[in-house]
Amino acid sequence: GQQVMQIPQYQHVQEGEDFTTYCNSSTTLSNIQWYKQRPGGHPVFLIQLVKSGEVKKQKRLTFQFGEAKKNSSLHITATQTTDVGTYFCAGFLNAGNNRKLIWGLGTSLAVNP
Amino acid sequence: DTEVTQTPKHLVMGMTNKKSLKCEQHMGHRAMYWYKQKAKKPPELMFVYSYEKLSINESVPSRFSPECPNSSLLNLHLHALQPEDSALYLCASSFTDRGGSSYNSPLHFGNGTRLTVT
Numbered sequence: 001g002q003q004v005m006q007i008p009q010y011q012h013v014q015e016g017e018d019f020t021t022y023c024n025s026s027t028t029l030s031n032i033q034w035y036k037q038r039p040g041g042h043p044v045f046l047i048q049l050v051k052s053g054e055v056k057k058q059k060r061l062t063f064q065f066g067e068a069k070k071n072s073s074l075h076i077t078a079t080q081t082t083d084v085g086t087y088f089c090a091g092f093l094n095a096g097n098n099r100k101l102i103w104g105l106g107t108s109l110a111v112n113p
Numbered sequence: 114d115t116e117v118t119q120t121p122k123h124l125v126m127g128m129t130n131k132k133s134l135k136c137e138q139h140m141g142h143r144a145m146y147w148y149k150q151k152a153k154k155p156p157e158l159m160f161v162y163s164y165e166k167l168s169i170n171e172s173v174p175s176r177f178s179p180e181c182p183n184s185s186l187l188n189l190h191l192h193a194l195q196p197e198d199s200a201l202y203l204c205a206s207s208f209t210d211r212g213g214s215s216y217n218s219p220l221h222f223g224n225g226t227r228l229t230v231t
Contacts, residue, residue, distance in 0.1 A: 030217055031217050033219060033220075035220075041224070042201075042203055042222040042223065042224050042225050043156060043203070043220070043222050044222070045219040045220060045221065048217075048219055086153075088155050090155075092217040094217065099217075100158070101158070101217075101220075103155035103156060104155065105154070105155060106153075106154075106155055108153070
């Protein structure tokens with residue numbers, strides 16, 4: 001079945017270091033969404049990428065959608081302790097009657113102060 | 114702060130109990146969802162309502178029974194659950210149109226109900 005692979009599963013960084021999580025789909029996606037879930041919290045929508053090759057920035061966060069719309073990345077510059085949490089990508093598959101949001105397994109980020 | 118409100122925040126129930134989870138949103142969204150999330154896993158879709166009609170049931174066991182009384186409310190009725198049903202249950206909402214093009218709209222999640230089945 002369709003899958004969205006997300007790596008790494010865990011990442012432990014020192015505050016100030018950069019962080020990147022990657023998602024790869026076996027199928028072309030209509031769009032990809034990114035969510036952040038703090039420990040004990042609920043997923044919070046960060047951004048949606050729709051166009052091939054799209055790049056969007058939110059302060060220290062940079063999101064990319066691949067040219068083939070099969071991969072995406074989230075890069076955090078100079079991590080802070082407030083960045084701690086699990087980052088999920090979720091790709092929307094829209095193929096005929098098959099419309100569904102496919103979630104990656106998430107990358108759990110820990111930041112040492 | 115979340116604009117999707119879920120109650121209760123925590124629930125402990127026995128396998129013979131009947132309980133209900135409630136969700137409310139006032140963002141004018143006409144698509145509402147129930148997700149189940151186990152620890153260290155992504156949310157897993159259970160049900161989708163579009164314009165108060167059930168549009169997706171992801172082969173969820175009948176011991177989970179959803180209900181959408183109106184465009185702002187979503188309930189999940191629980192009966193005869195198993196310990197493996199213990200999880201975080203998340204309600205979400207999103208924009209949609211009558212054609213059903215909701216599933217690529219960002220999801221707004223509630224805080225969730227943490228359910229423990231004993």
